[in-house]
Structure formats: structure tokens, C-alpha cells
Amino acid sequence: MIEINNLTIKITETSILKDVSLSISENKIVGLIAPNGTGKTTFLKSIAGLVSKKGKVLLNSCDLIENRSMYLKQIFFVESNENIYSNLTAMDHLEYIKSTWESAVNITEVLASLGMEKYKAIPIKKLSLGMKQHVLIAMYVVSDAPVLLLDEPMNGLDPASLTIVNNLLVELKERGKIIIFSSHNLSNINEICDEFLFMHNEKLVLVKANTHNIQEIYDEFYIKGAQ
Known part of the structure; x- marks a missing residue:
């Protein structure tokens, strides 16, 4: 509460x-x-x-x-995707979040749910705005805060991504968030x-x-x- x-x-x-x-x-x-x-x-x-x-x-x-x-x-809060590290990858961020928040969330499953497998190892600075948003949202999920x-x-987010993120938020709510x-x-x-x-x-x-x-x-x- x-x-x-x-x-x-x-x-x-x-x-x-x-x-x-x-x-x-x-x-x-x-x-x-x-x-x-x-x-x-x-x-x-x-x-x-x-x-x-x-x-x-x-x-x-x-x-x-x-x-x-x-x-x-x-709690988990990152103001925007401009606050994530441009030279690191999505995987770098997610592994750090998982360790710091002592989370049991499966990173591979989160990557799959957001369709991030193809760019998980690419530096953030080379990603599109939509991809950066996916990284940011994945960080929230992995934190399990x-x-x-x-x-x-x-x-x-394009319409397809918007639907995916909506569903993720509802799923997180159902897990007590x-x-x-x-x-x-x-x-x-x-x-x-x-x-x-x-x-x-x-x-x-x-x-x-x-x-x-x-x-x-x-x-x-x-x-x-x-x-």
C-alpha cells in the first residue's frame, strides 16, 4: 500500500x-x-x-x-529512457536490475514477452525510440518491485506494442503490484x-x-x- x-x-x-x-x-x-x-x-x-x-x-x-x-x-522508478546508459545493452540493464532488486523474474521470458530478443545485445544508443521504451518497461518487470x-x-509505442504493454501492466497488477x-x-x-x-x-x-x-x-x- x-x-x-x-x-x-x-x-x-x-x-x-x-x-x-x-x-x-x-x-x-x-x-x-x-x-x-x-x-x-x-x-x-x-x-x-x-x-x-x-x-x-x-x-x-x-x-x-x-x-x-x-x-x-x-519501488522502481526511472524517469525516462534518457536515464538509461547509452553504451550498455538491454541485457546489461536487466541483469543489473535483477541483481540489485534481488528479483526472481526470468529475464529470458521478459525479453520474449516484449519481442526484444533480436536487439538485447545492441547498445542502447543504436536503438529506436520504441525499442528504448521496451528496454525501460522490461526493467520495471524484471525489478519485481x-x-x-x-x-x-x-x-x-506503436499500436501493437501498446497492446503488449497494456497486457503486461494488467498482468503485473494481478501479481499484486x-x-x-x-x-x-x-x-x-x-x-x-x-x-x-x-x-x-x-x-x-x-x-x-x-x-x-x-x-x-x-x-x-x-x-x-x-x-
Whole structure:
């Protein structure tokens, strides 16, 4: 479970979130929704312990300050494929992740599920955007971390890859993971998410799937509200 208590995030003079509290239980895919520049990445970084914040975030009852090592083992977050090492291969990354997170996930099976066998030994710098995204997603799967935070993971994916990744995320949820991912593709979010998390007016608004039209909420918060 993710427990957020009185979370406040401020970057220089910009307030991102103010005194926010909520909880997200296991076996959930949560879509993080807001326009560019509103702090989605910063929020994910705050959970990962990468930006300063006030308040407390607990991951399966682990606190970053009290037990940093255990907290970080609960989570996997890489901001984008630009943060992976260009001179290393997909296999290099996956073997490192498997070792560091002490994962029992079979790398060969993950490579096959994402169709990566042909380029697993090619340096990242020689791969297409879509291939790099596959590497990034494979890293998440191999980590086997209970909490997975993905920032725009569908960028650069063709329709076939999008279906594969959707299925993988659902499979991970069924294995007990909590998945939060940001995306501007509302139709895709609507297809696979159990809940939607809107960032609006320095708050997080949690909406359950099938209870509201997320396009209407988006328009109300970010289009009509901006007029």
C-alpha cells in the first residue's frame, strides 16, 4: 500500500501539491492525469525520494527516513529512457536490475514477452525510440518491485506494442503490484486503469474507474477552468 500523509511539494516558488493525503491499495493500476508542466513527474519523484517534500510517504509501511534501504526496494522508478546508459545493452540493464532488486523474474521470458530478443545485445544508443521504451518497461518487470511508477511509458509505442504493454501492466497488477503511470492518452488510461489521479489546484483528486467520464473531468479541470 502507498500511504501519503500531509504531502506538500514546492519547487522554488511554484507550489505543486499542498497538504495532500490519500492511500492506494495493492492490485491497482492508477492513471496520473494533468497537463504538461503541472508536476506529474515531480510527484512521482517525491514518492521515489528524489525531491524535497514535507509530509510522509509510506510504501508497505516502510518510511524512507527510518529505513531507506527497505523503502527503495519497494519501488522502481526511472524517469525516462534518457536515464538509461547509452553504451550498455538491454541485457546489461536487466541483469543489473535483477541483481540489485534481488528479483526472481526470468529475464529470458521478459525479453520474449516484449519481442526484444533480436536487439538485447545492441547498445542502447543504436536503438529506436520504441525499442528504448521496451528496454525501460522490461526493467520495471524484471525489478519485481511492489510499487511501479512510470512516467509517460507509452511514448514512442506503436499500436501493437501498446497492446503488449497494456497486457503486461494488467498482468503485473494481478501479481499484486501497485502501478501509477502518467499519460496523455486518456482512452488508453480509461481502458486499463482502476482509478484515476488528477492533479488540480495543488490537490490530488482520486476518481474510480467507471464512475465518471474522465474526458469530461479533464475538460472541467484544465480547459474550462483555465478560461
